[in-house]
Amino acid sequence: MGGCFLDVKVTGEGKFAGDVDCLSFSLTGNSGISGSLRTEKLKLTGEIEVKERLTAGALHGQGEIKCGSLSAERFKLSGDLEVSGDCEAEKLQMTGALRVGRLLNADNLELVLFGPSRSSEVGGGSITIKRSKAGALLKQVQPKEILFTARVIEGDQVDIQNTCAEVVRGENVIIGADCEIGIVEYRGKLEIHKSATVKQQVKVTK
Structure with a gap:
């Protein structure tokens, strides 16, 4: 059953039919929600699938x-994120791999790649995309490149590595190691790795 709750704590496996609205949602194990989840705080150790929209004040784990779409104020995750629609946050810190179907947008985006990742478009204030040192080691034994792929990346400050994009736009732009970019449009400074x-x-021109 879905519904409105104060605090939800799932240890093991829990399934909810419909929407879930709560102050906090703590999961150790795996959970499935057939509707949307709205919570002030989501703490995750395990796996969660939300068929529709996931909205959280703070999410970490x-x-x-x-999920279908994601909106959070503060988002910090080590692992795997798959959003079929838009993914929005004020601050998004991700170590692992992500796949976003439409727009990935954050005032402050920090992505450390541990596997192939992609988003149709990326927008934000400060955008940093790098490959983890552990990911660099994994590359030696995995045939797939650890790359972030996007059609458009646009931000004020853009600092990217291991990224393949058609268009990158920004005030100050750093195109780091192992990037393949079609066109870079910049207003301030541009650095390109060899x-x-x-x-x-x-x-x-401004």
């Missing part, structure tokens, strides 16, 4: 999240 490929760079 380790494990796997799958191992990166940028087909076209355009300085936009």
Whole structure:
């Protein structure tokens, strides 16, 4: 059953039919929600699947999240994130792999790649995408490249590595190691690593 609750604590396995609205949601194990989840605080150790929208004030933990769309003020996860629609946060810190179907947007985005990741579009204030040192070791034994792939990345401050994108736009842009970029549009400063490929760079006058 869904419904409104103060605090929800799941240890083991828990399934909810319909929407869940609560102050806090603590999960150790795995849980499935057939509707939406709205909570002030989500603490995760395990796996959760929300068929529709996941809304949280603060979300942190380790494990796997799958949802239709995601909105959070503060988001910190080590693991795997899959969002079929939009993913929005004020501050988003992710170590692992993510797949976002539409827009990934955050005022402050910090992504440490541990596996192949992608989003259709990325927007925000400060955007940092890097590959973890452990991920660099994994690359030696895994045939797949640990890359972040996007159509468009646009932010005020952009600092990216191991990224493949058609367009990157920003005030100050750092194109780091192992990037493949179609066009970079920048207004302030641009740095390009020697191992990166940028087909076209355009300085936009203010």
